[in-house]
Amino acid sequence: MRRSGGDEVAQMLLAEELPLSQAESQLLELAREFSRREVGPNAARWERERAYPRETIRAAAGLGLTRIQIPAALGGLDLRFRAKVRVVEEIARDDFAFAFALVNTHNAAARLARDGNDSQRARYLDGLVRGELIGAVSLTEPSAGSDFPAIRARAERVAGGWLLNGEKAWLTNGAAVDVVVVYAQTDAAAGARGIAAFVVDAKRKGFERGAAYGLAGAHAIGAAGFKLDKYFAADDDVFYAPGAAFKNALASITGARVYVAAMCCGMVEEALGLALARARSRSTFGRPLIERQGLRWMLADVATDFEAARLLAYRATRLLEAGQDAVLAAAHAKKFATRMAERRLPECMQVFGAEGLMEAHPIGRHLAAARAAHYADGTTEMQNERIAAYLERGIPGGLSDA
Numbered sequence: 001m002r003r004s005g006g007d008e009v010a011q012m013l014l015a016e017e018l019p020l021s022q023a024e025s026q027l028l029e030l031a032r033e034f035s036r037r038e039v040g041p042n043a044a045r046w047e048r049e050r051a052y053p054r055e056t057i058r059a060a061a062g063l064g065l066t067r068i069q070i071p072a073a074l075g076g077l078d079l080r081f082r083a084k085v086r087v088v089e090e091i092a093r094d095d096f097a098f099a100f101a102l103v104n105t106h107n108a109a110a111r112l113a114r115d116g117n118d119s120q121r122a123r124y125l126d127g128l129v130r131g132e133l134i135g136a137v138s139l140t141e142p143s144a145g146s147d148f149p150a151i152r153a154r155a156e157r158v159a160g161g162w163l164l165n166g167e168k169a170w171l172t173n174g175a176a177v178d179v180v181v182v183y184a185q186t187d188a189a190a191g192a193r194g195i196a197a198f199v200v201d202a203k204r205k206g207f208e209r210g211a212a213y214g215l216a217g218a219h220a221i222g223a224a225g226f227k228l229d230k231y232f233a234a235d236d237d238v239f240y241a242p243g244a245a246f247k248n249a250l251a252s253i254t255g256a257r258v259y260v261a262a263m264c265c266g267m268v269e270e271a272l273g274l275a276l277a278r279a280r281s282r283s284t285f286g287r288p289l290i291e292r293q294g295l296r297w298m299l300a301d302v303a304t305d306f307e308a309a310r311l312l313a314y315r316a317t318r319l320l321e322a323g324q325d326a327v328l329a330a331a332h333a334k335k336f337a338t339r340m341a342e343r344r345l346p347e348c349m350q351v352f353g354a355e356g357l358m359e360a361h362p363i364g365r366h367l368a369a370a371r372a373a374h375y376a377d378g379t380t381e382m383q384n385e386r387i388a389a390y391l392e393r394g395i396p397g398g399l400s401d402a
C-alpha cells in the first residue's frame with residue numbers, strides 16, 4: 001500500500017505539544033524508518049499466519065527501542081516517558097500489535113532496571129534490552145481481570161523461597177516469553193495487601209506455556225496464558241514484597257494507559273492520511289471524492305477527534321513526567337482515544353469503498369486493534385470508574401468548584 005498520505009498528515013498536524021530533545025528526535029526518526037521498512041510490510045502476514053514477530057522485536061531492540069527508559073549506567077538511553085509514547089505512537093501507525101508487544105518487553109526490562117535486585121538484573125536485563133529475551137508482566141487470570149485483587153494464583157512460603165501455583169491469562173508476548181513478572185497472592189485474607197510479584201523464568205520447571213490465543217485480530221501481540229505448577233521462586237526472585245506489589249501495579253498501569261491512547265492516535269493518523277490521499281486521487285461522477293462535502297466533512301470530523309485525543313494523551317504524558325497525579329488524565333485519554341479510534345477508523349475505511357476490506361489494507365487491522373485497546377491495561381468501564389471516583393470526591397481546582 002502506498003504511504004504518502006500519512007506522512008503528509010504527520011507534517012500537517014505537527015506534534016508541537018510534546019517537544020523532543022535531539023536524542024529523542026533521533027530515536028523517533030529511527031523508529032519511523034524501521035517501522036515503515038520492517039513492520040508495515042509484514043504486519044498483514046503476521047496476522048494471516050498468526051505469527052509472533054520475534055525476529056523483528058530483536059531487530060527493533062538492536063536500534064535501542066527496548067532501552068528507552070533504562071538508565072545509562074545500565075546500558076539504556078535514559079530518555080523521558082514521552083520518547084516511549086512517541087515511538088509506540090509512530091509504530092502503531094503500521095501495527096498496533098507489534099508496537100504493543102515491543103513496549104511490553106521494553107517495560108519488563110525497564111522495571112527490572114528500576115525495581116529488580118542485582119541478581120535479577122544480572123540474569124535478565126542484558127538479554128531483554130538486546131531483544132534476545134522476551135519479557136512480560138502478568139496480572140490477569142481466567143477468573144480475574146478488572147478485579148485484580150481477586151487473583152487466585154498462590155505464593156506459598158517454603159524454605160529458601162516460595163512455591164507458585166495457579167493459572168494466568170492474557171499475557172502479551174506470552175507465546176514467546178522468556179521472563180515474566182508474575183503477581184500472586186501470598187495471603188488471601190489480606191486482599192490487595194497480600195499480593196506480591198516474582199520474577200519467573202519460562203525455562204524453569206513448573207512453568208507451562210499455553211498456546212497462543214486465536215484472536216479476532218492483533219496476533220502479533222502473542223497473547224497467551226500459562227500455568228504455574230509448583231514453580232519454585234527463590235528469595236532472590238521476589239520482585240515486589242507483599243504490600244508493595246499492588247501499588248506498583250497501579251502506578252505502571254497509568255503510564256500504559258497513556259501510551260495506549262497515543263497508539264490509538266497513531267492508527268487514526270495513518271488511516272486519515274491514507275483516506276485523504278485516496279479521496280484526492282479517486283474520482284466518481286467526474287469529480288474527486290475530496291470535493292464531496294459529505295465526505296470531506298466526515299474526514300474533518302476525524303481530524304478534530306484525532307487532535308483532541310492526542311492532546312489528552314500528551315497532557316497525561318506531561319503530568320506523568322512531572323510526577324503529578326496522572327490517573328485521571330490517563331483515564332480520560334485512554335477512554336477518549338479508544339472510542340475515537342473505534343468510531344473514526346471505519347469512516348476512513350469508508351473512503352476506500354470495498355477495497356478497504358482487503359487484507360493488505362491496514363485500516364481493518366487497526367480497527368481490530370482499537371477493539372483490543374478497549375481491554376488492554378484496563379477496560380473503558382474501569383476508566384469510567386476512575387473518572388467517576390474523582391468526580392465524586394471533587395477534582396482540585398476542577399469541576400467541583402464550578
Ligand SMILES: Cc1cc2nc3c(=O)[nH]c(=O)nc-3n(C[C@H](O)[C@H](O)[C@H](O)COP(=O)(O)OP(=O)(O)OC[C@H]3O[C@@H](n4cnc5c(N)ncnc54)[C@H](O)[C@@H]3O)c2cc1C
Pocket residue numbers: 104136137138139140144145146147169170171172173218221223372373375376377378379380381382
Ligand atoms: C490485547 C490484550 C493484551 C493484554 N495484555 C495483558 C498483559 O500483558 N498482562 C496482563 O496481566 N493482562 C493483559 N491483558 C488483560 C487485560 O488487562 C484484561 O482483559 C482487562 O483487565 C479486563 O479483564 P477481563 O478481560 O477479565 O474482563 P472482566 O474483568 O471480566 O470484565 C468484563 C466486562 O465487564 C466490565 N466490568 C467489570 N467490572 C465492572 C464494574 N465494576 N463496573 C462496570 N463494568 C465492569 C469490564 O469493563 C468488561 O467490559 C490484555 C488484554 C488484551 C485484550
